[in-house]
Amino acid sequence: MSKNTGKSSSAAPNGPSINEDDERDPTSSVALTLPSFVAGSGTLDRLVDTAQDYARAAASDNTLKAYGKDWAHFARWCRMTGVDPLPPSPEMIGLYLADLASGSSPSPSPSASRPLSVSTIERRLSGLAWNYAQRGFVLDRSNRHIASVLAGIKRKHARPPMQKEAILAEDILAMVATLGFDLRGLRDRAILLLGYAGGLRRSEIVSLDVHKDDTPDSGGWIEILDKGALLTLTGKTGWREVEIGRGSSDLTCPVRALKQWLYFAKIDFGPVFVGTSRDGKRALEARLNDKHVARLIKRTVLDAGIRAELPEKDRLAMFSGHSLRAGLASSAEVDESYVQKQLGHASAEMTRRYQRRRDRFRVNLTKAAGL
Structure with a gap:
């Protein structure tokens, strides 16, 4: 691999100048400008x-935050190794990937802690490609050095x-039973039950508004009908409708649970799930962060005594926001296509990854082949 020995004060040909500002997060100010030959105006x-x-x-807030961290890590790595992050060097990026996989750099390299997983390395590479695009460069991932x-x-x-552990039917019942009936308890109960029955991502849960177009950052809205609630959501696979029928209890x-929360919280406009006052008696205006859903799941798993035979640290690591989606996919004994539609998956294979206890040997090809 060829060497790139440029220093941080050099300039990239036909590109922006190189300095420590290259560690800045481009997600905070996407570099779109007028062509040089067009005079600016107010319009x-x-x-x-x-x-x-x-x-x-164009990408979710969580994705943009991850891409920003990817770039900051790579820029620090370049500074530690005495090279410029711009313009993209396939040779140096190949070395960077090797470093991430092996964790071989001597301290104080930021990647010296431990080797990263393949999925994390692929995500880092995607983050670099996105960040280079924001700076007007193209990263050729097919280059042999990469x-x-x-x-x-x-x-x-x-x-x-x-895979995270699935929250099954008996688990979700035990979890909601640990919640009180004050305002905060009503909200958290609605979050868990709605997320479980809808197979929702945690970002989808907190992005819901009461009505269409209530807020600019809305990710969908709800309609409460006689037979259930209809959620219209936008996510990784575009817009979809999620039907949540009424329960047997x-x-x-x-x-x-959703209607109770909205009624007692006096919410008729804007975000469905918001914070509450310290005394838990008053709903605030600010939309909940999706991290609240993950913390809620972990807390109620512990309070409900799920997998109590294991150490607390292991139990916390086993469950996450995706445990709700995996729980629906694993517990709903219906045709797989209905589960696929509810989760918003583009393929049945993706849905099967969420099914933790499906009947794997329902079709016995060994016997069918005459053995």
Whole structure:
């Protein structure tokens, strides 16, 4: 691999100047500008701002935050090794990937702690490609210095994906039973039951508004009908509708829990799930962060005594926001296509990854083949 020995004060040909500002997070200001031959005006400047807002909306906030961290890590690595992050050097990126996989850099390299998983390395590479694009460069991931190193990493270090534990029907019943009936308890009960019955991502839960177009950052809205609640959501696979029917018990019905929360919290506009005052008696205006859903799941898993035979640290690591989606996929004994539609998966294979206890040998090809 060829060497890139440029210092941080050099300039990239036909690109921006290189300095420590290259560690800045481009997600905070997407670099969209007018062409050099067009004179600015109030109208065009406002359109540039509007285009930047649309560009930032092209990916979720969590994805943008991850990409920002990816770039900051790579920029620090470049500074530690005495090279420039710009323009993209396939040779140096190949070395960076090798470092991530082996954890071989001497201290104080930021990657010296431990080798990263293949999935994390692939995510880092995607983050670099996105960040380079924001700076006007193209990262050729098919270049042999990148592609061959990544292929070798996959061959040597790839492992089956680590899946979070599914929250099954008996688990969710025990979890909601630990919650009180004050305002905070009503909200958290609605979050757990709605997330479980809808197979929702935690970001989808907190992005819901009461009505369509209530807020600019809305990820969907709800309609409460006679037979259940209809959720219209936007996510990784585009817009979809999620039908949540009424439950067989008032205590565990997700639709009733949602209606109770909205009624007692006096919410008729804007975000469905918001924070509460310290005394738990008053709903606030600010939308909940999706991290609240993950913390809620972990806390109620512990309070309900789920997998109590294991140490607390292991139990906390086993469950996450995805445990709700996996729980629905594993517990709903219906045709697989209905589960796939509810989860918003593009393929049945993806849905099967969420099914922790499906009947794997319902079709016996061994006997069917005459053995």
